[in-house]
Amino acid sequence: xxxxxxxxxxxxxxxxxxxxxxxxxxxxxxxxxxxxxxxxxxxxxxxxxxxxxxxxxxxxxxxxxxxxxxxxxxxxxxxxxxxxxxxxxxxxxxxxxxxxxxxxxxxxxxxxxxxxxxxxxxxxxxxxxxxxxxxxxxxxxxxxxxxxxxxxxxxxxxxxxxxxxxxxxxxxxxxxxxxxxxxxxxxxxxxxxxxxxxxxxxxxxxxxxxxxxxxxxxxxxxxxxxxxxxxxxxxxxxxxxxxxxxxxxxxxxxxxxxxxxxxxxx
Amino acid sequence: xxxxxxxxxxxxxxxxxxxxxxxxxxxxxxxxxxxxxxxxxxxxxxxxxxxxxxxxxxxxxxxxxxxxxxxxxxxxxxxxxxxxxxxxxxxxxxxxxxxxxxxxxxxxxxxxxxxxxxxxxxxxxxxxxxxxxxxxxxxxxxxxxxxxxxxxxxxxxxxxxxxxxxxxxxxxxxxxxxxxxxxxxxxxxxxxxxxxxxxxxxxxxxxxxxxxxxxxxxxxxxxxxxxxxxxxxxxxxxxxxxxxxxxxxxxxxxxxxxxxxxxxxxxxxxxxxxxxxxxxx
Numbered sequence: 001x002x003x004x005x006x007x008x009x010x011x012x013x014x015x016x017x018x019x020x021x022x023x024x025x026x027x028x029x030x031x032x033x034x035x036x037x038x039x040x041x042x043x044x045x046x047x048x049x050x051x052x053x054x055x056x057x058x059x060x061x062x063x064x065x066x067x068x069x070x071x072x073x074x075x076x077x078x079x080x081x082x083x084x085x086x087x088x089x090x091x092x093x094x095x096x097x098x099x100x101x102x103x104x105x106x107x108x109x110x111x112x113x114x115x116x117x118x119x120x121x122x123x124x125x126x127x128x129x130x131x132x133x134x135x136x137x138x139x140x141x142x143x144x145x146x147x148x149x150x151x152x153x154x155x156x157x158x159x160x161x162x163x164x165x166x167x168x169x170x171x172x173x174x175x176x177x178x179x180x181x182x183x184x185x186x187x188x189x190x191x192x193x194x195x196x197x198x199x200x201x202x203x204x205x206x207x208x209x210x211x212x213x214x215x216x217x218x219x220x221x222x223x224x225x226x227x228x229x230x231x232x233x234x235x236x237x238x239x240x241x242x243x244x245x246x247x248x249x250x251x252x253x254x255x256x257x258x259x260x261x262x263x264x265x266x
Numbered sequence: 267x268x269x270x271x272x273x274x275x276x277x278x279x280x281x282x283x284x285x286x287x288x289x290x291x292x293x294x295x296x297x298x299x300x301x302x303x304x305x306x307x308x309x310x311x312x313x314x315x316x317x318x319x320x321x322x323x324x325x326x327x328x329x330x331x332x333x334x335x336x337x338x339x340x341x342x343x344x345x346x347x348x349x350x351x352x353x354x355x356x357x358x359x360x361x362x363x364x365x366x367x368x369x370x371x372x373x374x375x376x377x378x379x380x381x382x383x384x385x386x387x388x389x390x391x392x393x394x395x396x397x398x399x400x401x402x403x404x405x406x407x408x409x410x411x412x413x414x415x416x417x418x419x420x421x422x423x424x425x426x427x428x429x430x431x432x433x434x435x436x437x438x439x440x441x442x443x444x445x446x447x448x449x450x451x452x453x454x455x456x457x458x459x460x461x462x463x464x465x466x467x468x469x470x471x472x473x474x475x476x477x478x479x480x481x482x483x484x485x486x487x488x489x490x491x492x493x494x495x496x497x498x499x500x501x502x503x504x505x506x507x508x509x510x511x512x513x514x515x516x517x518x519x520x521x522x523x524x525x526x527x528x529x530x531x532x533x534x535x536x537x538x539x540x541x542x543x544x545x546x547x
Contacts, residue, residue: 117276
């Protein structure tokens with residue numbers, strides 16, 4: 001797949017999506033989208049409800065089979081060689097939970113073993129310190145608040161120190177304080193590890209703060225993409241919140257330049 | 267929260283037999299955590315086999331004075347009910363391992379991890395053996411304590427009976443798991459009910475010769491019927507019927523292969539329809 005791209009882009013790309021479709025009977029959830037996510041960057045996948053964000057993330061993760069198209073992640077064709085990529089990526093999603101009767105430590109231990117960590121205890125202790133989970137390690141996951149569960153899910157997602165991290169609404173249920181700390185942690189992690197992050201979010205402040213690039217989806221197609229600053233300037237708006245409303249509502253405000261940006265590689 | 271250090275972490279190699287065994291062990295660890303911390307779960311696993319065993323033991327006591335074959339083989343019904351529970355618990359163990367993941371909405375976490383499908387299946391099978399051993403083991407202890415019946419009185423053929431029944435339980439358990447994946451937790455009842463469709467034609471408590479001829483054909487196509495015919499031959503005639511063993515083993519190969527295939531199809535179907543991410547309560 002990446003052979004079709006200029007070599008500089010292919011070398012620089014952590015994720016290359018090309019002509020990706022997902023049909024459910026008569027419904028076309030994703031309609032031939034293509035995009036590239038550069039290594040070591042944080043990219044937002046934005047769109048209203050039903051735009052195709054979670055469907056796209058699910059296909060990237062390999063839990064949803066595309067109708068057509070290709071996905072290359074970390075240089076591997078994920079549809080053919082999924083297991084070469086899975087140890088190097090991780091994710092969180094509000095659609096997925098952890099076993100509720102297991103304690104936080106037990107849950108993290110199971111996934112540490114699944115990912116093949118040589119020192120699971122050390123890594124769990126490290127993440128527990130970083131995510132302020134030390135006091136929760138012995139508590140059943142099902143007894144935690146929504147915010148605490150989100151922190152545990154993020155800790156699980158970072159167990160294997162992923163090179164690509166896919167985040168679906170990573171801070172949705174966190175209070176502003178914890179949400180801010182989590183963003184700071186993710187930013188630090190991204191900067192220090194050169195991890196590539198692709199996140200779906202409805203929090204435009206988060207997107208402006210964290211993301212180098214934005215891919216805007218509407219009704220299963222890529223309608224625009226660029227850096228937050230570029231999009232704000234292009235739409236003549238004050239912030240990403242307003243840009244999002246323009247694009248998600250698909251109004252006439254959308255500039256011609258933006259409309260032409262469908263399915264281009266960043 | 268502390269600032270992260272991000273020193274590179276060390277991972278074991280991901281491909282090969284040892285990593286595969288490690289991932290299966292992780293899955294078993296997950297279910298062992300669940301089982302071991304809940305004594306009601308453990309008790310309930312042994313409860314039904316024990317109660318059923320007690321029922322058949324008292325029936326044996328009642329019938330023995332007037333029934334010739336029970337005088338020769340007093341453990342006839344108790345042995346049958348314990349072997350039946352190996353089959354039932356074996357099937358249930360496979361299906362419940364999947365159902366636990368669906369309840370937890372954890373399936374996507376597992377399938378996005380490096381865990382392969384065959385490793386997930388292997389974890390289901392190991393858990394099935396553990397559940398069968400706990401459930402039937404408890405009933406065996408009570409059979410010995412209350413009625414002085416030891417399942418080990420079968421001798422070495424017990425190993426053959428156990429193996430044939432648990433493997434057939436795996437095959438049905440995988441097929442039931444496939445149906446649950448296809449139709450969601452609404453089909454959960456199948457996990458408990460499916461085996462009772464097999465019971466009447468397996469000849470657990472009676473020879474399959476009493477069945478109508480057309481149903482005998484069905485029975486002969488089931489490994490369980492050959493096991494229970496073999497059990498009766500051992501108890502009443504004192505001989506191990508290699509022909510029944512061979513039939514059971516051959517049929518099990520076919521059924522287990524079918525079970526794995528249909529489960530793999532169900533996973534592919536779930537991937538096609540986005541159910542791995544969404545299934546659960």
